[in-house]
Amino acid sequence: MSLSTRLATSLAVVAGAIGGVCVYAAASDDPPPVSPTEAVVRATLLREYVRPIDSASLEGRSVQHMLRSLRDPHTVYLPRQTYRAVLAEIEQSGVGLGVRIEADPLGLRVVSTVEGSPAARQGLAGGDLIVAIDGADARRMDIEGALARLRGPSQSEIELRVRRGAEQELTVTLLRARLHLESVTATDHGSGAERVRVIRITSFGDGAAKRVRQLASGQARLVLDLRGNPGGLLSEALATARLFVERGTIVSSLGEHAGVRVYAANGASLAPKRMAVLVDRRTASAAEIVAAAVQEHLRGTVIGTPTRGKASIQAIHPLPDGGALKVTIATFYTPAGRDLHGTGVQPDVRIAGGRELARALAIARAA
Numbered sequence: 203m204s205l206s207t208r209l210a211t212s213l214a215v216v217a218g219a220i221g222g223v224c225v226y227a228a229a230s231d232d233p234p235p236v237s238p239t240e241a242v243v244r245a246t247l248l249r250e251y252v253r254p255i256d257s258a259s260l261e262g263r264s265v266q267h268m269l270r271s272l273r274d275p276h277t278v279y280l281p282r283q284t285y286r287a288v289l290a291e292i293e294q295s296g297v298g299l300g301v302r303i304e305a306d307p308l309g310l311r312v313v314s315t316v317e318g319s320p321a322a323r324q325g326l327a328g329g330d331l332i333v334a335i336d337g338a339d340a341r342r343m344d345i346e347g348a349l350a351r352l353r354g355p356s357q358s359e360i361e362l363r364v365r366r367g368a369e370q371e372l373t374v375t376l377l378r379a380r381l382h383l384e385s386v387t388a389t390d391h392g393s394g395a396e397r398v399r400v401i402r403i404t405s406f407g408d409g410a411a412k413r414v415r416q417l418a419s420g421q422a423r424l425v426l427d428l429r430g431n432p433g434g435l436l437s438e439a440l441a442t443a444r445l446f447v448e449r450g451t452i453v454s455s456l457g458e459h460a461g462v463r464v465y466a467a468n469g470a471s472l473a474p475k476r477m478a479v480l481v482d483r484r485t486a487s488a489a490e491i492v493a494a495a496v497q498e499h500l501r502g503t504v505i506g507t508p509t510r511g512k513a514s515i516q517a518i519h520p521l522p523d524g525g526a527l528k529v530t531i532a533t534f535y536t537p538a539g540r541d542l543h544g545t546g547v548q549p550d551v552r553i554a555g556g557r558e559l560a561r562a563l564a565i566a567r568a569a
Contacts, residue, residue: 236262237522239265239523242519242521243268243521243527244260246527247260247277248260249459250460251277251530251531252532259271265279274530276512276516276528276530277516279525280346280518280526280527282523282524282525285524288346292435297378298352298353298379300316300318300319300320300381301314301316301319301321303345306331307341308333310343311329312329315328316383319379320376320378320379325374326362330365330366331365332348332363333363333365333371334363335352335361336351336360336361355378356380357378357379358378359375359378360376360378361373362375383404383407385434386403387402388401399425400424400425400427400559400562401418403426403427403442404430405431405432405433405434406439406489408438410434410438410442411439411441414442418445423566424477425562425563426477426479427562428479428481428485428493431484431485432487434487434488443492443495443496444470445472446477447499448469448471448474450467450537451537452537455532457532459531475501479493479496479562480506480562481493481505481507482554483508483509485510485547486509487512487514489509490547493547494536494540497547498538503551504550505550505558505565507552508545508548509542509547511543511544513534513541513542513543514533514534516528517529
């Protein structure tokens with residue numbers, strides 16, 4: 203079963219409940235017609251949104267008006283192409299440039315590039331700022347919209363205007379290519395008893411936890427590198443945390459309709475490791491769940507800078523028009539009951555400036 207099919211099944215889409223038929227006004231002074239997409243969005247918000255909503259406040263409103271009224275940057279409408287880009291990101295596949303980006307007030311900041319990808323071959327690197335995509339101002343784009351623009355048919359051209367440093371600005375033309383984005387990779391540092399395996403997790407996409415298990419098994423010393431990781435699938439984050447936490451709560455969540463849920467360790471942890479976890483301000487959501495679980499269960503030392511503080515869980519619902527609704531359904535709490543919203547995970551060792559990895563390796567060896 204494809205990921206999109208599993209999403210449609212597991213997230214309980216309500217499109218069937220309205221029969222996919224428009225409701226037309228009977229007279230000129232009646233409310234305007236309600237489209238199937240508007241009806242699904244309204245029904246989904248009323249039965250799943252994290253906070254109570256007055257149903258009257260959504261009556262007769264367009265999708266965008268309904269979502270703006272929530273003042274929630276994480277509950278958004280995903281147009282068809284954007285939704286496809288999000289699915290491809292989760293599946294770690296698709297056609298694109300092989301560049302990972304984050305929002306920046308000045309445009310779109312490059313976090314990293316995939317080795318051998320079109321972006322890497324053109325010399326794009328972490329820290330570069332994309333200020334325009336095919337002439338469109340990148341400052342006006344959200345991440346989902348930007349991902350949709352970066353993707354397209356294989357071998358199609360795309361033009362990026364890139365700012366590098368304080369003064370240099372260049373225009374690069376790239377050809378999109380089919381990619382398989384490996385979100386979990388490993389490198390070994392040192393040898394013998396001093397060897398430390400560094401496992402880098404760039405996102406919690408489909409299969410991430412299985413790959414972490416493969417790479418961590420049999421290793422005595424580990425560093426989990428979650429820097430720049432924006433999150434991903436809750437199920438993959440839970441499975442990853444359970445590799446290192448033997449018993450107790452991994453995370454709990456609370457939502458108006460979802461109620462209270464507690465996700466606990468399941469006894470499937472690996473043998474204890476000497477471990478450190480690297481984080482930064484771009485570490486968010488599912489990645490914060492893993493970092494907090496390791497930290498609060500005293501299974502490893504968290505190193506870096508405070509994380510983003512995105513302590514919410516979203517579900518994605520396909521819509522009748524081919525797009526999707528991403529809706530916040532719950533707030534999550536750490537094993538100690540802390541709400542990370544706005545504060546993030548506070549590292550045990552605060553350090554930045556490129557010295558984080560060296561410190562993490564030293565801690566892993568000395569633990």
